[in-house]
């Protein structure tokens with residue numbers, strides 16, 4: 001029997017999206033070649049602000065259908081501040097994809113790498129390794145401008161809606177517990193903390209009660225509870241204690257950036273957006289027009305997002321080689337920093353996008369896990 005083949009829809013997007021996507025595919029291909037056991041077929045799809053400027057629409061015809069048919073979607077970065085719709089909003093077809101495909105689980109790994117600037121003086125900051133799991137389709141973003149569902153529109157009052165639904169919340173918490181279980185198998189703590197404001201809002205008490213219901217199905221996983229304000233404090237005071245933190249959309253929006261700041265910068269912030277049938281992987285940073293086309297972008301957020309994609313495909317298909325390929329990439333990045341052989345310009349180093357990519361590719365070919 002031949003290797004199983006997976007189709008990946010690739011949207012390079014705008015700005016440094018091109019550079020970091022090409023870097024990611026080079027690293028992913030090196031991991032695939034080393035491990036074997038699966039094939040990847042890339043389909044390039046055109047979308048973004050540049051495409052909009054030339055064609056008047058934000059995606060090429062058939063893009064959404066092709067993305068839907070793929071096993072995973074990889075996205076570089078989308079948006080250019082100078083190119084906007086007539087109402088002033090930025091071009092953001094990726095937010096539409098999140099909505100259409102119901103990508104409710106936003107996974108933001110937060111991990112300290114050696115020799116990457118650490119913002120905390122405490123030596124335990126070197127042990128930071130946790131996940132912010134942000135619900136991404138409802139919560140306080142339900143009525144956000146992008147969805148155009150704000151119920152009141154006049155000059156005297158406005159209300160935004162925080163929506164928590166049972167089906168999405170059950171799926172979200174299940175996702176959190178399964179993620180913690182997987183991390184536990186890889187030597188992590190195996191704890192899920194429900195971050196909310198259940199002492200004040202009924203919506204949050206509901207969110208927490210569903211957390212408790214689902215927790216009963218995962219007796220091997222520790223549970224914790226934290227009010228979001230106390231969690232913000234703890235992310236600065238003792239972030240090394242965190243494992244999987246699950247929360248509503250807006251809380252996740254804020255805490256994931258705070259957490260990202262603890263371990264370097266945007267160039268390290270990987271992201272997976274996962275639904276029941278589809279998933280999209282992208283670096284959490286934007287298109288960084290200030291450094292586009294200059295070989296200055298740090299490609300590691302994208303490369304680590306590529307590793308998340310391989311892991312996801314492995315989980316879905318049961319093809320273990322995919323998980324191994326993901327671990328090779330993570331280890332190559334870690335060792336590269338530890339040996340000071342990966343020195344992105346973002347952190348004052350001397351290595352541009354291509355040099356970082358070449359170093360990671362070389363390490364993926366030889367690293368041990």
Ligand code: ATP
Pocket residue numbers: 016078079266267284285286287288289290291296297298299301346
């Ligand atoms: P968006 O709203 O689209 O997420 P943004 O306004 O947050 O975008 P980014 O495009 O992420 O902005 O860029 C913010 C700053 O971070 C810029 O100065 C940019 O140069 C820097 N930056 C972002 N990504 C990287 C990267 N991969 N490597 C180096 N610097 C980066």
